[in-house]
Amino acid sequence: MPLFHDTALPAAPRQRRRETPDDASATLKDKALEIHRRLCGVYECPIPYFHSLDPLSELISSLLSHRTRNADSGRAFKALRARWPDWAAVEEADVAEIEETIRGVTWPELKAPRIKAVLSAVRERVGALSLDVLETMSVDEARGWLEAIPGIGPKTSAAVLSFSTLRMPALPVDSHHHRVAQRTGLIGPKVDVGPSHAVLRAQLPADWSAQALYDNHEILMLHGQRVCFHRSPACGRCVLLDICPTGQARGAKPERA
Ligand code: SF4
Numbered sequence: 260m261p262l263f264h265d266t267a268l269p270a271a272p273r274q275r276r277r278e279t280p281d282d283a284s285a286t287l288k289d290k291a292l293e294i295h296r297r298l299c300g301v302y303e304c305p306i307p308y309f310h311s312l313d314p315l316s317e318l319i320s321s322l323l324s325h326r327t328r329n330a331d332s333g334r335a336f337k338a339l340r341a342r343w344p345d346w347a348a349v350e351e352a353d354v355a356e357i358e359e360t361i362r363g364v365t366w367p368e369l370k371a372p373r374i375k376a377v378l379s380a381v382r383e384r385v386g387a388l389s390l391d392v393l394e395t396m397s398v399d400e401a402r403g404w405l406e407a408i409p410g411i412g413p414k415t416s417a418a419v420l421s422f423s424t425l426r427m428p429a430l431p432v433d434s435h436h437h438r439v440a441q442r443t444g445l446i447g448p449k450v451d452v453g454p455s456h457a458v459l460r461a462q463l464p465a466d467w468s469a470q471a472l473y474d475n476h477e478i479l480m481l482h483g484q485r486v487c488f489h490r491s492p493a494c495g496r497c498v499l500l501d502i503c504p505t506g507q508a509r510g511a512k513p514e515r516a
Contacts, residue, residue: 320332428467430456
């Protein structure tokens with residue numbers, strides 16, 4: 260179903276029919292595809308992958324990045340790598356030393372023991388410090404496997420599958436992505452980041468490749484960082500303005516180029 264009515268077509272006869280949940284979900288799927296199409300044009304899909312880390316390293320990187328700027332979490336990750344030769348050494352390291360090494364991230368006092376605990380949980384479940392076992396699983400199985408480890412939620416599990424060398428078709432949702440999805444009406448105002456993963460993934464084609472889902476995450480995130488700002492969204496220069504209920508409610512008008 261197209262998102263917009265073609266004005267060249269005669270008007271459809273008015274029908275008295277209740278909208279069903281399937282209609283609503285089909286409309287949202289159309290909208291999700293239209294948003295993807297427009298933002299891909301702006302941010303030039305395909306978006307290059309920014310990491311080529313093995314899945315365990317990507318997991319540590321993702322744990323560090325929670326509520327932290329990319330530059331700060333990247334520095335903390337490099338500092339861990341520089342201080343210890345491998346993840347086994349980090350697992351054995353003193354928690355206070357890990358905390359001191361990653362002090363540039365948000366909540367280092369929570370993340371240091373969590374990193375140690377997650378490494379130990381992986382060793383216990385796999386028998387080694389490796390997540391190569393995920394290669395043999397479906398996306399749902401791999402996400403469930405990861406999320407069974409305390410401290411790993413939907414965003415981290417999707418990030419490990421999508422961003423690491425596994426390159427599996429999973430959709431991570433960060434706070435920027437979530438904000439744009441909420442403002443454009445893809446998800447409701449009460450849907451938190453965690454539950455939004457399943458809702459937003461279901462709006463996109465089931466057979467989309469890892470690259471297409473990665474693109475979808477990246478372009479919504481980039482749009483949140485560069486246009487749909489947290490405090491003062493730049494609706495006047497947003498390519499989604501005509502299909503965004505928030506931009507329209509703000510009375511934004513398109514800025515002339
Ligand atoms: S129109 Fe405004 S609120 Fe809507 S997505 Fe664009 S910048 Fe965000």
